[in-house]
Amino acid sequence: MPKNRDILRRPLVSEKSMEQQEFGIYTFVVDRLSNKIEIAQAVEAMFDVKVKRVRTTKIYPKPKRTRSGYTHTSIRKKAEVQLSDGYVIETLKVQ
Numbered sequence: 001m002p003k004n005r006d007i008l009r010r011p012l013v014s015e016k017s018m019e020q021q022e023f024g025i026y027t028f029v030v031d032r033l034s035n036k037i038e039i040a041q042a043v044e045a046m047f048d049v050k051v052k053r054v055r056t057t058k059i060y061p062k063p064k065r066t067r068s069g070y071t072h073t074s075i076r077k078k079a080e081v082q083l084s085d086g087y088v089i090e091t092l093k094v095q
Contacts, residue, residue, distance in 0.1 A: 002038075006031060007030055007042040008028050008039070010028070023082075024083040024088070025082045027078060028078065028079050029076055029078055030056070040081070050087055051082070053081075054079055057080075
């Protein structure tokens with residue numbers, strides 16, 4: 001089983017994800033082979049919180065034009081983790 005920091009790659013910082021933090025929903029870029037149970041266990045172990053729900057989305061490659069032709073972005077997976085009432089991840093707060 002992969003370690004927690006291998007499952008959770010990084011927090012996804014965007015305007016929408018910052019607004020969702022008010023409702024206890026945090027967004028992470030995760031390993032594309034991990035499932036919802038592994039993601040929930042990794043968040044609970046790393047941040048000492050209780051996870052209520054996990055939603056995952058695959059982000060497929062998109063073509064990009066470069067100087068020497070065409071290439072594409074890499075495939076990614078993001079997870080929206082909703083915490084139970086009363087729990088907050090303080091290290092991800094950006095003001």
